[in-house]
Amino acid sequence: MKLVEIVTAINGRTVERSVPARMTLVEFLRNEIGLTGTKVSCELQVCGVCTVLVDGEPVSSCAYLAVDVDGRSVLTVEGVASRDNLHPVQQAFISHFAIQCGYCTPGFVMMTLALLEDNKNPTRSEVETFFDGNICRCTGYIPIIDAVLDAAERLISDRMH
């Protein structure tokens, strides 16, 4: 299959590569770029562990072609913390024990960023509905939802100060 040249910004860094047209974005991120924070599980968009943000939109990178990020920006979990500090979303997940094995966590964190960008003050019910496409086998979800609501408050309060 043909190789396609792509230019993309991954976590703020410009990357130029030649990729087979059939390569998925998650294969590209994990195998070509070495960013293994994004996970693979169901391969049919129902579990959420492969979530990344492409131009701010949440995407199942297991079902998205690498060539489709040409000219676009990609944010993975590795790009969420600043150089010195965890992001408030990450801090909230830790505070609420919203992580056990951690496999689903990158996906939940990326989806939380997408949610709070779109809806800064979601209700509990809105959070639950939003995470319809993310599966966790360990926590029972309640600590995750608590963390998301807490993160929303932290972000609102950060903006005010």
Add this chain to the structure above:
Amino acid sequence: MRSGLLRPNSLIDLKRIPGMASIQRDGNRLSVGALATLKTVARNPLVRELVPSLAEVTAKVGNPRVRATGTIGGNLCFAEPKSDITTLLVALDSDVVLMSRNGERVLPINQFLVGPYETAREDDEIMTRINISPVSAGLVFYERFKTMERPTVGVAVRVLSGGRVRVVVGAVGGTPQSFEVSGSGTEHHEIVSTIDVIPDLTGSEGYKRHLTEVTILRVFQTLKAHRETG
């Protein structure tokens, strides 16, 4: 393609063709570009004004990632039996526009949807637009029963002129199944015994017929309540 079963020589990206995602009026109809994402359709002011049921239904398809990347044309061309959108569009008056080197042709949605995962699109055609006549919020209702990622049954009910009602049952058979009834609420037995039902992991044939009956009754209740509150 991901599993290595299909090995095309080239892939052609339709997504950046200008105009294929636009949403606009076409005469008195709503014209939705085939490449409009479900999220865009759900939030678009023109869709909310002219065909609010389409905005409501697309807002609940799949999950936020599916809605951010999935397109309405992709949904129709895949012709997944358990699509909410195909069921609703059969209830509304909608056509699809298919284009090839030989020009355009327009097909009513129920002629486009041929069978499970099968449409009337030829290999050299692309879907460009979906055109829908406006239907206000009080004239069409959709409800579904869903336990896993896809609906087990979806029922769209549309009030037609003269008081007759179109009932469309989706997800249980290979394609949406449409019935026109008087609206007195007694025909659901006939609908439920006539429909094709595919048993699967979400239910046996008998269970799905039962779920269909319950869902039809629920939609009729919603319709009745809406009529009573004016």
